[in-house]
Amino acid sequence: MSKKKDPRFKIANREALIGVGLAVFNFVWWFAFAYGLGSKSPENYQYILGLPAWFFYSCVLGLVIMVIAVSLIVKKGFVDVPFEDEEVDR
Amino acid sequence: MNWEVIIPLFLFLLIIFAIGFWASGHVRASSSFLQEYFLGGRELGGLILAMTMIATYGSASSFIGGPGVAYTEGLGWVLLSMTQVVTGYFVLMILGKKFAIVTRKYQAITLVDYLKHRYDSKIVVITAAVSIIIFLFSAMAAQWIGGARLIESLTGLQYTSALFIFAVSVLIYVIIGGFRAVALTDTVQGIVMFFGTLILLIATIVAGGGISNIMTDLTTENPNLVTPFGSDGSLTPAYVSSFWILVGVGVVGLPQVTIRAMSYKNAQAMHRAIIIGTIVVGFIMLNMHLIGVFARPILPGIEVGDKVMPMIAMEVLPPWIAGIVLAAPMAAIMSTVDSLLLLVSSAVVKDVYVNYIKPEATQTQVKKLSFGVTGVLGILVFVMALDPPDLLVWLNLFAFGGLEAAFIWPVVLGLYWSRGNKYGAIASMVVGVLSYILIDSFYPEPLGMHSVTFPVLMSLIAYIAGSLLIRVEQKESI
Numbered sequence: 342m343s344k345k346k347d348p349r350f351k352i353a354n355r356e357a358l359i360g361v362g363l364a365v366f367n368f369v370w371w372f373a374f375a376y377g378l379g380s381k382s383p384e385n386y387q388y389i390l391g392l393p394a395w396f397f398y399s400c401v402l403g404l405v406i407m408v409i410a411v412s413l414i415v416k417k418g419f420v421d422v423p424f425e426d427e428e429v430d431r
Numbered sequence: 432m433n434w435e436v437i438i439p440l441f442l443f444l445l446i447i448f449a450i451g452f453w454a455s456g457h458v459r460a461s462s463s464f465l466q467e468y469f470l471g472g473r474e475l476g477g478l479i480l481a482m483t484m485i486a487t488y489g490s491a492s493s494f495i496g497g498p499g500v501a502y503t504e505g506l507g508w509v510l511l512s513m514t515q516v517v518t519g520y521f522v523l524m525i526l527g528k529k530f531a532i533v534t535r536k537y538q539a540i541t542l543v544d545y546l547k548h549r550y551d552s553k554i555v556v557i558t559a560a561v562s563i564i565i566f567l568f569s570a571m572a573a574q575w576i577g578g579a580r581l582i583e584s585l586t587g588l589q590y591t592s593a594l595f596i597f598a599v600s601v602l603i604y605v606i607i608g609g610f611r612a613v614a615l616t617d618t619v620q621g622i623v624m625f626f627g628t629l630i631l632l633i634a635t636i637v638a639g640g641g642i643s644n645i646m647t648d649l650t651t652e653n654p655n656l657v658t659p660f661g662s663d664g665s666l667t668p669a670y671v672s673s674f675w676i677l678v679g680v681g682v683v684g685l686p687q688v689t690i691r692a693m694s695y696k697n698a699q700a701m702h703r704a705i706i707i708g709t710i711v712v713g714f715i716m717l718n719m720h721l722i723g724v725f726a727r728p729i730l731p732g733i734e735v736g737d738k739v740m741p742m743i744a745m746e747v748l749p750p751w752i753a754g755i756v757l758a759a760p761m762a763a764i765m766s767t768v769d770s771l772l773l774l775v776s777s778a779v780v781k782d783v784y785v786n787y788i789k790p791e792a793t794q795t796q797v798k799k800l801s802f803g804v805t806g807v808l809g810i811l812v813f814v815m816a817l818d819p820p821d822l823l824v825w826l827n828l829f830a831f832g833g834l835e836a837a838f839i840w841p842v843v844l845g846l847y848w849s850r851g852n853k854y855g856a857i858a859s860m861v862v863g864v865l866s867y868i869l870i871d872s873f874y875p876e877p878l879g880m881h882s883v884t885f886p887v888l889m890s891l892i893a894y895i896a897g898s899l900l901i902r903v904e905q906k907e908s909i
Contacts, residue, residue: 353529357847360524364517364680368672375510375659376668383654391642393657396506400513404713411520411709421698424531 349422356419363414367407374399436745437586439754440761443623444600447616447765451604454612464798465785468609469540469777475614475695477703481519482621483614484691484704485712486766488518488682489624493716494760495577498723499736505649505656505727507666509720514674516716518682519709523701525683526692529846531701534693541774542686542842543782545693549845552853553787558860559838560782563686564775566834568812569826571771575816578764584741585757594816597765602809605769606802610694613769620762624715627759630752631744632718635725638747648728656727673880676887677832684839685831687770690777772812776805829868832883836863839887840894848898855898863890 378386379395389397461467475483493512501508530545537548543563547556578601579594586593604612639645649656660666682688695701726733726743733739740760744753780801785792792800815823840863841856867886875882 347532349532350529353527353532354847356527357525357529360521360527363524364521367517368675371510371513372668372672379659383650383657386657388643388646391646393506393646395659396510396657399659400510400717404513404516404717407516407520408706408710408713412706415520415702415705419698419702421702422528422532424528424535424697426532426536 352420352422359414359418363407363410366410367403370403370406371399374403433586433750435750436754436757439751440585440758443755443758443761446619447600447604450615450619451608451612454604454608454615457611458607458609464794464801465540465781467611468798468801469773469781470690470694471610471614473535473694473696474611475691475700477695477700478707479614479618480691480695480700480704481707481711483617483766483770484522484688484708485519485715486617486621486624486763487687487691487770488685489712489715489763489767493719494624494763495581495737495740497720498726499739501720501723502727502733502739503736504661504666505653505658505724507659507661507671509717509724510659511666511671511674512716512720513713514671514679516709516713517675517679518688519712520705521680522683522688523692523705523708525843526689526846527701528698530689530692531695533846539693541777541781542689542838543778546841546845546856547782547786550841550853550856552857555841555853555856555860556782556786558857559841560778562834562837562860562864563778563782565826566830567687567771567775567778568808569823570830571768571775572812572815572819572823573827573830574764574768574771575812576819578761578768579816580737581741581757581760581764584738591817594813598809598813598816601765601768601772602806605772606805606809609801610773613766613773614694616769617766620766621711623755623762624759625711627756627762628715628718628722631722631748631756632725634747635722635729635743639725639729642725645725645728649724652728652731656724667879669879670876670881673884677835677881677883681832681835681839681883681887683843684835684837686834686838687774689838689842690774772805772809776801776808779804779808829864829871832871832881832886833864833867836867836883836886836890839863840891844894851894851898852901852903854901854903855894855896858897859890859894862893863887866890 375395387394458467461472466472497512534545537545539545539548543556543559546559575597578597579590582588582593582597583590604616636642646657653662655662655664723739726739730742730746733742741757744756748756784800785797837860840859844851863886866889867883870877870885871882877885
């Protein structure tokens with residue numbers, strides 16, 4: 342707790358908040374497409390690549406979007422920091 | 432006996448053993464036994480970190496139970512399983528660099544070590560160690576039973592012999608190789624799971640005459656199968672969404688997952704693991720459960736859900752490929768069990784014995800004890816799994832939710848909220864576990880959500896209240 346000003350912790354805090362943001366986005370995407378498109382009667386479903394549209398957007402495209410978003414954010418936004426303190430134990 | 436299936440399984444076990452022996456060389460050569468044996472020397476790279484996280488977390492339920500339920504419920508259950516994608520990035524981003532830095536500073540080897548330094552309280556340590564030992568021991572026994580049942584159904588061996596083969600295989604490589612063996616075998620097992628899923632998905636789609644054809648067959652049988660609401664419309668949005676806590680973000684609190692967030696080498700390893708983890712966990716969860724749904728028109732009328740996955744593999748694949756694919760659930764179970772075994776062993780050796788019983792123990796004593804405890808625990812689970820006592824079956828029901836409710840806030844807020852203190856942590860653990868058991872026993876699924884939802888919220892309130900109401904004046908850091 343004495344190391345409150347450790348600059349690495351500022352980076353860590355920011356990245357943790359990004360994690361929360363991604364999870365919220367993930368949830369909204371997943372929920373909105375699944376129940377937005379899936380709540381009508383199955384006769385009125387549209388199909389994409391053979392799958393019902395709600396499922397395609399929510400689960401298949403949703404996964405692709407999350408993989409792209411996570412990759413971009415980690416590659417562009419995450420900072421490389423050393424983990425060891427002054428006393429290096431190895 | 433079905434030799435074409437047995438031979439690939441046997442080869443798979445041989446590879447696993449070879450890794451165990453290779454890793455045991457590191458254990459012998461290491462200058463810091465505890466750190467090497469229980470944490471792999473903090474040297475994991477990105478691929479191995481991602482794979483060991485997924486493989487530990489993705490247990491029998493992802494490969495046997497889950498597809499079985501998807502077979503019955505349809506696409507609604509695949510939607511539910513997709514709540515697990517978040518684990519691929521969330522755990523490492525939340526615990527992330529801060530946990531890695533802090534646990535190195537504390538020289539923590541286990542989750543309990545971290546709690547001990549953070550809260551400086553004997554009660555926190557004992558409560559945490561006891562919860563880990565009780566809950567994970569029960570979870571482990573349940574997985575062993577699953578593993579033995581799988582071997583039994585694939586090979587036609589007796590349950591007891593199947594259990595014996597399973598137990599001996601796991602025990603040998605875990606005892607000799609420690610965490611490094613567990614992580615490396617998890618990686619092999621994760622790769623087997625990934626390709627097993629891919630092969631089986633393609634073969635199932637072909638056997639069903641294409642996805643459109645399968646969807647038409649499902650709609651003809653019961654239109655609910657292609658909706659998000661399950662075969663009888665009972666999967667409500669509230670219920671399905673509440674799985675975001677149990678198998679999604681709540682996973683941050685599971686000790687077998689958090690321990691991995693202190694085992695990696697550097698920030699690049701963590702970055703790579705986040706990307707690989709998200710891809711692999713998403714791919715496996717989506718497709719394994721889809722296979723369960725697609726299997727329905729091909730093999731209608733399967734009564735026991737757990738048989739769907741083995742039966743569809745035997746149906747749509749040539750036998751020797753089926754053997755390779757069926758090594759995947761085997762791998763999933765083994766990779767979960769090995770981690771739990773090592774974790775319970777570390778709780779006994781490091782958290783209880785070295786902390787409180789004999790702090791002055793020498794390296795050699797600790798080494799002997801670690802091998803011994805791991806072995807004895809394994810034998811104990813074996814005996815329990817032969818004829819599981821009711822208490823154990825009951826405890827297993829609460830294992831994952833209970834650990835999440837107990838640990839999520841003491842771990843996460845311990846990192847990010849400096850006012851959090853031992854009173855908050857104790858209140859949070861006690862309230863989390865007790866309210867979960869009480870709610871699930873007497874008032875299950877309040878407001879249509881999974882029973883774990885409210886205990887997680889209540890343990891948050893308890894943590895904040897406990898920390899704010901009783902102030903701890905101790906400014907000096909450890």
